[in-house]
Amino acid sequence: MRILIAEDDQVLADGLLRSLRNAGAAVDHVASGSEADAALMTNNEFDLLILDLGLPKLHGLEVLKRLRARGSTLPVLILTAADSVEERVKGLDYGADDYMAKPFSLQELEARVRALTRRGMGGATSQIKHGPLIYDQAGRVATIDGKMVELSARELGLLEVLLQRAGRLVSKDQLVERLCEWGEEVSNNAIEVYIHRLRKKIEKGPIRIATVRGLGYCLEKIPG
Numbered sequence: 001m002r003i004l005i006a007e008d009d010q011v012l013a014d015g016l017l018r019s020l021r022n023a024g025a026a027v028d029h030v031a032s033g034s035e036a037d038a039a040l041m042t043n044n045e046f047d048l049l050i051l052d053l054g055l056p057k058l059h060g061l062e063v064l065k066r067l068r069a070r071g072s073t074l075p076v077l078i079l080t081a082a083d084s085v086e087e088r089v090k091g092l093d094y095g096a097d098d099y100m101a102k103p104f105s106l107q108e109l110e111a112r113v114r115a116l117t118r119r120g121m122g123g124a125t126s127q128i129k130h131g132p133l134i135y136d137q138a139g140r141v142a143t144i145d146g147k148m149v150e151l152s153a154r155e156l157g158l159l160e161v162l163l164q165r166a167g168r169l170v171s172k173d174q175l176v177e178r179l180c181e182w183g184e185e186v187s188n189n190a191i192e193v194y195i196h197r198l199r200k201k202i203e204k205g206p207i208r209i210a211t212v213r214g215l216g217y218c219l220e221k222i223p224g
Helices: 010-022 033-042 060-069 085-093 106-121 153-164 172-180 188-202
Strands: 002-006 026-030 048-052 076-080 098-101 127-130 133-136 141-144 147-149 209-212 216-219
Touching: 002 010, 002 033, 010 026, 010 106, 026 033, 033 048, 033 060, 048 060, 048 106, 060 076, 060 085, 076 085, 076 106, 085 098, 098 106, 127 153, 133 153, 153 172, 153 188, 153 216, 172 188, 172 216, 188 209
Parallel strands: 002 026, 002 048, 048 076, 076 098
Antiparallel strands: 127 133, 133 141, 141 147, 209 216
């Protein structure tokens, strides 16, 4: 799950980043409306936008208006000041999916994020099937033959990339880049360790992660 946070209050943004990354999401942060608009125009991989309405350079409502004018259905959670009922109503009229008034509990925000991403993925597309393995992108849960597989946030991140590119080579650099979205540096050697752990947990029956020497890894396609 990839989230864009557009929030100019650095303290609040840091809290959101920490909380959502701990919950297993990949999170990008921008501090102005113009940066948010640019990021949304150049990247269509986001699953959710958390948008503060009182942004500098371009008001949050304008960011939202432009996003919807481009035909995007990206779920949007707006953050507003406690007393700005009018802004909240405008935000919902312009196509926001939900709102939270500041100050709010991070726990409640996480619950709303989960609900919005589930809705945004529309149930059907949130599951990736690979033989006996089913990965639920919204809930970030992997099962094999109906039994849940215990995976860390990083192992889930790697599995998600490999599943999305099943049958194709994924370079170590691509995997490093994906894990670095969680805000911590990851070395190529660490990737080998995570892949080793992932193999032990998911290589059952036809499921196999192949090593392409010196290049990267490939989740082998399962015929049929």
